[in-house]
Amino acid sequence: MQRLYYLQNVIKLQQSDKLIFQIEDNREFVISFWACILGGIIPVPLTFANNPEVITKLLNVWTVVDCTKVIMPSKLTKKILKHIEELPSKSNKKYQNFEQSVLSIENINEWESNNPEAKGQVAEIKPDDLAFIQFSSGSTGDPKGVMLSHKNITTNIYDISQASQWTEKDKSLSWMPLTHDMGLIGLHLTPLVLQCNQHLMSTFLFAFYPLTWLLKVSDYKITVTSCPNFGYEHFLNFLTQEDFKDADLSSVRFILNGAEPISHRVCQNFLNKLAPYNLKPNTIMPVYGLAEGTLAITNNPLEETIKTHTLERSSLTMGAKIVSATAESTDQTILVDVGTFVGKVQLRICDNKGNVLPDETVGLVYMKGKNVTRGYFNNPKVTKELLSEDGWFNTGDLGFLKDNRLTIIGRQKEILFVNGQNFYSNDLERVANEIDGVEMGKVGVCGVENRENGCDDIIIFVQNRKSPEEFSQLALKITQLIAQRTGIIVKTVVPVKKMPITTSGKVQRFVLKENFLKGIYNDVIIGFEDYAPNIQIEVEKSSVNIGNNFEKEILNCWQSIPGNTIRIGLNDNFFEACGDSLLISKVAASLNKKYEGKVTVTDFFGYPTVTKLASIIEQRVSNPLEKLKTVPFKDEMLDPNNKNKNIWNITIKKEQLDAIFIEQYAITQIEQLILACYALVVGKMSEQQEVTIYLAKKGQNTFLPCCINLSQQNGFFQLMKNLQHFVEQNTPLNNIAIEKLGNGNQPCFMLTQQAFQFLHDRYVSEVFDCKISFSFEQDLNIQFSIAGLLRKEASLTLVNSLVSIIQKLAEHAKSTVQ
Structure with a gap:
């Protein structure tokens, strides 16, 4: 409610105003999202702008939604402003007021800490009111915002719950970003409406340590989760028997699998590898959906194993009857059936003119229902093209119906699926066109399904009359720029003598793709292999x-x-x-x-x-046993088999701090105080005169050893003074940690808060013994997180001793002043 008050009374946002989200942190996202929903403000969630291409989309969306306010961290603001400065003068002028539209998350948090009693005014909401705008459709250059009403969302949520028998007894966990419809609607709003427990996990945590996903599923006895194709492969790349030996996945009822084309091979491999951990063979539930339908359109019936069709590839063209492949077939493909219609959703298959086609015939998928969007925000032209007057929406996807079940073949529109993200061919072509030597209309980008991982391999075709040496340098520049702008790794750059185009001059990407699959370009690709090592x-x-x-x-x-x-x-x-x-x-x-x-x-x-x-x-x-200095605690304080983690939260009152510091205290003083107190306690408990503490430097992923010789200190305040130079040179630190205790082989670098969130508890307890973090407004709040070798009794002694020193310092300071 504080966030809502801030938006309504400080920023002066009113009901129906828009607010663009550039929020990576789940907690901040949820707070801001519900503040908007309660106040009738329209959230516009966007993928976090971590590369130039996404920044470009953000700026384009900003203009589409009438240059509204944008909420983001200050660090991102600087990055975007720098991007704007580097744009051509015409574009630069277009975004000159962007900075005035930014709401800093840091400023909001500071305001909220100073106004804890503030409460915003809840708005009166009607079912047909706009709930939020989802910009998951449309390219970077032409973003399309799907308008979703409260009725759209609640209709789809109840349809999903009925189809999957999802109830308040379920427990869900999601690592998918809240800017994605599966993350936001599927695994945040749905469990919220159904009043079941939900767990939201950082997407970056999954990216850097994917085992966390199913380890937490095991720990919390999760019944519902989600993962697209690329996630299964990524998880298996990290799976080891040692890390996963205690996992039990028997609680999982289903794992939703959608968001990109589904690979049967990838799914089956995942199920087979996880079978020893009690994951049932019918757990993966293929689904089909899109933002224009809120989320879900079809899903595999509950407890049914994945159903597939093995078909002749040549029969998968518009208006053709599908043909089952024979044993002698040399060009076949396996397609995954995505199940039956969800709720009261209606589907039909049509040709390019909108005529309904019979079953088992390839065509465009049309949908109709109360879950279907009313159209695209500020884009009546495209809305009219895709949404008929009687409510039928053209999804742009190719598929067929058989026995009232849907199978998706691919996208008629040029969408590429890479690591769970959607990219558009024309966006990548636009980037390539920035390279000298790449002419407009002479480059085509296609995605070719990788049967190993189910994602698209990105193939770039460039019209070429250069020598192999010259073309290799051109290919180098193209792959480099695309990687820098989008993070996409290009699989192959293919030189073609003539680019196939339509009568209107548009590149015929489907022709390039068909020729590539037929092997027509094999000779030229092989001819350039000698130069490929130079393309990096x-x-x-x-x-x-x-x-x-x-x-x-x-x-x-x-x-x-x-x-x-x-x-x-x-x-x-x-x-x-x-x-x-x-x-x-x-x-x-x-x-x-x-x-x-x-x-x-x-x-x-x-x-x-x-x-x-x-x-x-x-x-x-x-030197495996001497990675870092360890603290030689007495044996009775240590337990090699200890797996417990103890957390203590301590509050030091403002008057005690004022007594110690006399004047207004600063963060560097707080760090000096905790460092000095901690060094004294560890030195006393270990009976050591020299103590080394490792500090995590905020904002930089580095760790700094602070060596303290207690025998050379002349009193406590002399110790603090000696630490002053170290702290001032390396501020702000904010997180303090110690190395492994006893004879442990693991170093104890405590990570910055950003990195810390990537680790699951089991791994953390193996890496460090003690983490000390703190925050203060008026009072000082210190959190001790102690695990590993140190026994609980010794941990408690450490904490109490540190607090005792601070209290004695305060008492001594008061008596000295008096």
């Missing part, structure tokens, strides 16, 4: 100077990932170089196979360059 993206020129074998191995692992053309140097930041969390997680998995148990995904945060990562791997391999 160089981020840092000095990458040829490799210093040691560990650096070589990291670079080899990086370059060996299938489809990866991004080449990095020794000092390039992994995340800045590619921005692809899935790529980094694959590299980490590959390195961990080479150096078993020595490398994790989180190391890429702490050591974000080849040089830094190689250094820590070398240290772990050559």
Whole structure:
């Protein structure tokens, strides 16, 4: 309610005003979303703008929704403003007022902390009122906002619950982004309406450590979850018997599988690999849906195994009768049946003129129902083209009906599916056209289904009359720019002598794709193979100077990932170089196979360059028992089998802090206080004069050792003073952690809060023994999270001793002043 008050009374947003969301944090998203819904303000969720292409879409959406307010973190604002500055003057002028439209999440949080009693005014909402706008359709250059009413959403939610027998007794878990309709409607709004427990997990957590998904499913006895094709493969890449040995997936009733074309091979492989952990063979539920239908249109009947059709590929053309493949067939494809109609949704198959086609005939999928959108926001032209007066909506998808069940063949519109995200051919072509030597209308982008992972391999066709050497350099520039702008890894760049076009001059992508699948371009592709090794993206020129074998191995692992053309140097930041969390997680998995148990995904945060990562791997391999200094606690304080995690929350009152610091305290002083107190306690408990504490530096994924010799300190305040220089040089820190206690082999780098959210509890307890984090407004709130070797009694002693020192300091300070 505080957030609603802020929007209504500070920003002056009124009912029916729009608010664009650029929020990556789930908690912040949910708070802002429900503030808008309660106040009748229209949320416009958009994919977080982490690359130039998504920033471009954000700016285009901003103009479509009348330059409304945008809520985002300050760091992203700076990135977008820099992007705008680099645009041509005409475009720059178009977005000159963007900064005035931004609402800073940090500013909102500060205001809310100072106004805890503020409550907004709930609006009167009608069923046909607009609930929110979903910009999942339309390309970057021409975004289309699907308008969804409260009636659309509630209708679809109840249809989903009836079709899947989803009730208040279920428990759901989702890692899918809340900007995606499956994440927002399917696994946030649906369980909320049905009043069942739900768990929302960071998408980045899944990207960097996907085992967390099903480990949490096991821990919480989840019954309903969701995952598209690419997620199954990503999960299996990380699956090890050791990490997953205690998992039990018997509670899972169904896993929704949609959002991209469904691969039977991928699904079956996933089910087979997870069968030893009690995942039932009928768990995966294929579904079909789209934003224009709110979410769900069809789904596989509950407890039914995946149904498929093996067909002759040549029969899958508009208006053709499907033909089952024979054993002798040389060109067949397996399509997954996506089930029966959800609720009262109506479907029919039509030709390009809207004429209804008979069953088992390929055509366009049309839908009708109370869940179907009223149209696209501020786009009556496209709305009229796709939505008939009697309510039938042309989805643009090709498919067929058989026995009142739907099977989807593909998209008539040019959508590419890559790692769970949708991209448009014309957007990628537009990026390629920015390269000198690539003429307008002389480049085509197609997606060819990869039968191994169910995603699309991106193939770029370029009209070419250059030599192989010259074309290889052109291909290099194209793949580099597309990777930098979108994060997409191009599979192949194909030179063609003549680009097939329509009479109106449009590239015929389907012709290029058909020719590619028929092998017509095989000769030219093979002819360019000798030059292919030169087609790679160089981020840092000095990458040829490799210093040691560990650096070589990291670079080899990086370059060996299938489809990866991004080449990095020794000092390039992994995340800045590619921005692809899935790529980094694959590299980490590959390195961990080479150096078993020595490398994790989180190391890429702490050591974000080849040089830094190689250094820590070398240290772990050559000196595994001396990775970092450990605190030699007494044996009676330690329990090697301890798996418990204890959390204590302590509050130090403002008057005690004022007494210690005399003047208004700052964050650096708080850090000095906690560091000094902690050093004294650990030194006393371990009977050591020298203590090393590792600190997580905020905003930078680095960890800093702070070495303190207690025998050289002349009193507590002298200790704090000696820490002042270290803290001031490295502020803000905000999270304090210690290394492993006793003789543990694991280092205890406590991660920044951002990185910390990527780890599940089991992994955290293996990596560190103690985390201390704090926040303060007036009072100081300290949280101790202690796990691993330290017994509970010793942990409690540590916490009480630290608090006792602060209290004694306050009492001493008061008596000194008096």
